[in-house]
Amino acid sequence: SDEISSAFPYNETKASEYGQAARCPFAGATADASDPIVRASTVSESNTSEKTGEGPPPDGENLQKGDLDRVRADSDGQVLTTNQGVAVGDNQSSLKIGLRGPTAMEDFILREKLTHFDHERIPERVVHARGSAAHGYFENYAPLSEYTKATPFNEAGKQTPVFVRFSTVAGERGSSDTVRDVRGFAVKFYTDSGNWDLVGNNIPVFFIQDAMKFPDLVHAVKPEPHHAMPQASSAHDTYWDFVSLMPESTHMLLWQMSDRAIPRSYRMMQGFGVHTFRLINEKNESVFCKFHWTPVAGTHSLAWDEAVKISGADADFHRRDLWEAIESGAYPEWELGLQIFTEEQADEFEFDVLDSTKLIPVELIPLLPVGKLVLNRNPDNFFAETEQVAFCTAHIIPGIDFSNDPLLQGRIHSYLDTQLTRLGGPNFHEIPINAPLQEIHNNQRDGMHRQNIPRGRVAYEPNSLGGGCPFQAGMQGFTSFPETITEDKVRGKPEKFADHYSQASLFWISQSRAEKQHIINAFRFELTRVQVPAIRERVVSLLVNVDQTLAQAVANGLGIDLPVAAPLASEIPFPVLDASPALSETHYPGDGTIKTKRIAILAANGVNGDSVNALYDAILSQGGVPRVLSSQLGKIETSQGDTLNVEATLETMPGVLFDAMVIADGERSVTNLAIDAHTVEFLRDQYRHCKPIMVSNSAKILLDKAGIEVTLPDGSVDPGLIISNEYDDDTTSQSIEQFMMAVGKPRDHSR
Numbered sequence: 172s173d174e175i176s177s178a179f180p181y182n183e184t185k186a187s188e189y190g191q192a193a194r195c196p197f198a199g200a201t202a203d204a205s206d207p208i209v210r211a212s213t214v215s216e217s218n219t220s221e222k223t224g225e226g227p228p229p230d231g232e233n234l235q236k237g238d239l240d241r242v243r244a245d246s247d248g249q250v251l252t253t254n255q256g257v258a259v260g261d262n263q264s265s266l267k268i269g270l271r272g273p274t275a276m277e278d279f280i281l282r283e284k285l286t287h288f289d290h291e292r293i294p295e296r297v298v299h300a301r302g303s304a305a306h307g308y309f310e311n312y313a314p315l316s317e318y319t320k321a322t323p324f325n326e327a328g329k330q331t332p333v334f335v336r337f338s339t340v341a342g343e344r345g346s347s348d349t350v351r352d353v354r355g356f357a358v359k360f361y362t363d364s365g366n367w368d369l370v371g372n373n374i375p376v377f378f379i380q381d382a383m384k385f386p387d388l389v390h391a392v393k394p395e396p397h398h399a400m401p402q403a404s405s406a407h408d409t410y411w412d413f414v415s416l417m418p419e420s421t422h423m424l425l426w427q428m429s430d431r432a433i434p435r436s437y438r439m440m441q442g443f444g445v446h447t448f449r450l451i452n453e454k455n456e457s458v459f460c461k462f463h464w465t466p467v468a469g470t471h472s473l474a475w476d477e478a479v480k481i482s483g484a485d486a487d488f489h490r491r492d493l494w495e496a497i498e499s500g501a502y503p504e505w506e507l508g509l510q511i512f513t514e515e516q517a518d519e520f521e522f523d524v525l526d527s528t529k530l531i532p533v534e535l536i537p538l539l540p541v542g543k544l545v546l547n548r549n550p551d552n553f554f555a556e557t558e559q560v561a562f563c564t565a566h567i568i569p570g571i572d573f574s575n576d577p578l579l580q581g582r583i584h585s586y587l588d589t590q591l592t593r594l595g596g597p598n599f600h601e602i603p604i605n606a607p608l609q610e611i612h613n614n615q616r617d618g619m620h621r622q623n624i625p626r627g628r629v630a631y632e633p634n635s636l637g638g639g640c641p642f643q644a645g646m647q648g649f650t651s652f653p654e655t656i657t658e659d660k661v662r663g664k665p666e667k668f669a670d671h672y673s674q675a676s677l678f679w680i681s682q683s684r685a686e687k688q689h690i691i692n693a694f695r696f697e698l699t700r701v702q703v704p705a706i707r708e709r710v711v712s713l714l715v716n717v718d719q720t721l722a723q724a725v726a727n728g729l730g731i732d733l734p735v736a737a738p739l740a741s742e743i744p745f746p747v748l749d750a751s752p753a754l755s756e757t758h759y760p761g762d763g764t765i766k767t768k769r770i771a772i773l774a775a776n777g778v779n780g781d782s783v784n785a786l787y788d789a790i791l792s793q794g795g796v797p798r799v800l801s802s803q804l805g806k807i808e809t810s811q812g813d814t815l816n817v818e819a820t821l822e823t824m825p826g827v828l829f830d831a832m833v834i835a836d837g838e839r840s841v842t843n844l845a846i847d848a849h850t851v852e853f854l855r856d857q858y859r860h861c862k863p864i865m866v867s868n869s870a871k872i873l874l875d876k877a878g879i880e881v882t883l884p885d886g887s888v889d890p891g892l893i894i895s896n897e898y899d900d901d902t903t904s905q906s907i908e909q910f911m912m913a914v915g916k917p918r919d920h921s922r
């Protein structure tokens with residue numbers, strides 16, 4: 172330390188206060204860099220999540236990463252500096268006039284540090300404040316030149332880098348992930364013809380038809396202004412007051428009250444561009460198009476009771492899930508499908524394609540699969556990337572154009588506008604995560620936080636002094652589709668917008684029995700929280716127009732008589748539609764594998780270690796995530812005289828955090844588990860939420876304790892409850908196979 176002090180004569184007072192040792196890191200303050208966990212947490216591709224698989228994360232292939240490298244910073248082995256690059260000698264004490272005296276005004280190091288800290292926060296997004304994002308790529312299957320000249324679609328196998336942010340809508344930045352809400356699904360394509368943002372949701376329709384109503388909708392659903400409650404929830408008076416007076420929201424309300432609003436994971440939800448867009452080819456011919464993302468892992472949801480409990484157990488449930496899947500190399504994937512249709516076809520539909528409260532059933536216009544989206548790299552820094560990313564519906568590229576959907580038209584303004592406040596000025600496109608891969612050349616100048624240094628005297632066009640540059644691209648550049656419009660300038664709505672109920676009924680009749688029951692339950696829950704009886708009744712009067720059984724079931728839950736139907740907005744009789752099976756979640760079971768499914772193995776002293784190890788390996792080999800749980804951390808003894816590592820405790824990782832469970836073999840282990848009340852809670856939740864459970868014969872006493880019947884209410888075999896015979900190897904392996912099959916399937920609601 173003497174050597175250090177002579178080489179680095181800094182902070183004499185500190186040294187005299189605590190002695191020379193204060194100048195060096197104290198024992199335990201440094202970590203062994205060769206330790207893989209320490210290493211992983213100091214490098215940028217960090218794997219610091221407690222629930223991931225073993226080993227360092229694979230290095231995801233990411234096309235944008237190279238470009239971001241110029242701004243990535245690692246402080247490994249570096250000296251601490253100020254923002255001006257001056258090395259800081261002492262980061263412990265401010266500069267004082269005497270050890271007990273006041274702080275000197277000249278302490279620029281303290282002042283810089285505090286000033287920066289004081290300004291660390293930026294405004295959160297006015298909606299979609301809570302979110303998580305990842306990098307990846309879009310890979311095109313085949314040239315789509317018949318329909319569009321958009322470059323991501325012009326070659327087979329072409330990869331375009333993307334950054335994708337998922338979000339909830341109503342909650343604040345620190346709110347919980349598993350609330351009932353729509354989820355945002357925003358994709359930024361860094362294409363070779365500029366940035367294209369597809370800013371969608373996990374639900375194909377929207378609450379309102381015209382951007383004029385967006386601020387009203389958001390004010391109604393956000394916490395009530397006088398007391399700022401409730402957080403991240405639509406279950407309150409102002410929301411239901413508004414929507415009950417806006418019958419156009421009825422279709423969306425059914426989706427919002429359905430399981431779609433409580434997804435199991437961001438990886439397991441669909442995405443939709445919602446609006447009708449235009450595609451334009453090289454010949455300037457145009458077709459209409461809707462964008463659909465379909466997850467390879469299937470579309471899956473939580474149970475409401477489960478979602479509520481997860482909120483308490485892990486408010487970051489979706490954020491963690493996305494992070495861990497990517498860190499462990501299980502890259503989430505979606506297929507992009509397009510619904511392509513002509514203007515003439517659109518004129519024939521019984522609904523208006525410019526109405527965002529309507530969808531086009533895939534049975535009417537099937538999906539054309541065009542490519543896949545793969546997310547394979549977590550951000551290096553949440554703020555720099557996920558928080559500062561700015562999605563704008565106005566960001567489109569040649570080959571794609573807007574439709575006249577009045578909701579979309581308003582969005583084109585709002586997204587650019589909101590970034591001015593949120594990101595502090597008009598140069599947000601220079602923030603690395605927002606910068607296109609294409610070079611930017613124009614005559615826009617100056618503004619807050621300008622990064623680039625435009626050279627020369629010319630900042631206008633036309634010019635001769637700059638050789639006429641930058642010059643217009645003509646037909647090679649973006650040109651709007653020359654749509655002919657001869658209409659009066661009016662405030663109003665097209666006729667078919669007045670049909671508020673046929674597609675709400677379509678959604679309802681297309682749901683499975685369990686899904687319907689969940690919708691009824693959700694309406695009952697939300698409306699029970701509403702305090703004003705007239706609002707409750709008005710909502711049910713909307714539902715009478717959707718389906719009598721639904722309306723009656725909700726009315727029963729609210730203890731009210733069935734009200735008369737809400738008046739219709741149009742005299743025109745609207746169609747009664749055939750069910751659309753693709754609107755039910757059951758239509759998207761996934762790939763049947765157990766990949767990334769979290770399976771708890773409950774064990775205690777006396778467990779059959781061989782059987783646990785075999786099961787653990789079997790789960791891992793199929794891409795599942797096994798975890799050994801017990802009452803406390805440490806080691807448990809096996810009946811073979813070995814020990815097993817406990818990875819999590821029943822108290823900290825309750826059943827709602829797992830997709831399936833096993834009570835490990837071993838009579839003594841079962842007896843020990845029976846003493847811990849968490850075991851019974853664990854079993855009950857897993858059973859109640861229709862998750863697969865495997866227990867051995869000897870663990871049946873635990874089922875009895877939890878009040879779990881081994882057969883279904885109708886007396887038939889419960890396919891999700893597997894009882895293995897621990898003394899017979901053959902039946903045990905059959906049971907494991909049966910269990911894995913059940914884990915790979917969507918939840919079976921027959922319980």
Ligand code: HDD
Pocket residue numbers: 296297298299302336337338354355356357370371372376377381382385444445446527560561562578579581582585586587589590
């Ligand atoms: Fe919006 C954010 C999706 C209607 C105004 N919206 C935002 C985000 C998503 C959506 C996913 C978060 C983007 C991110 O992760 O940063 N919004 C939608 C969809 C809509 C929709 C699918 C209907 C089909 N939105 C909508 C309207 C308006 C806005 C009608 C205003 C006229 N939305 C905004 C915004 C936000 C936003 C205020 C907040 C933060 C941001 O834009 O960047 O401008």
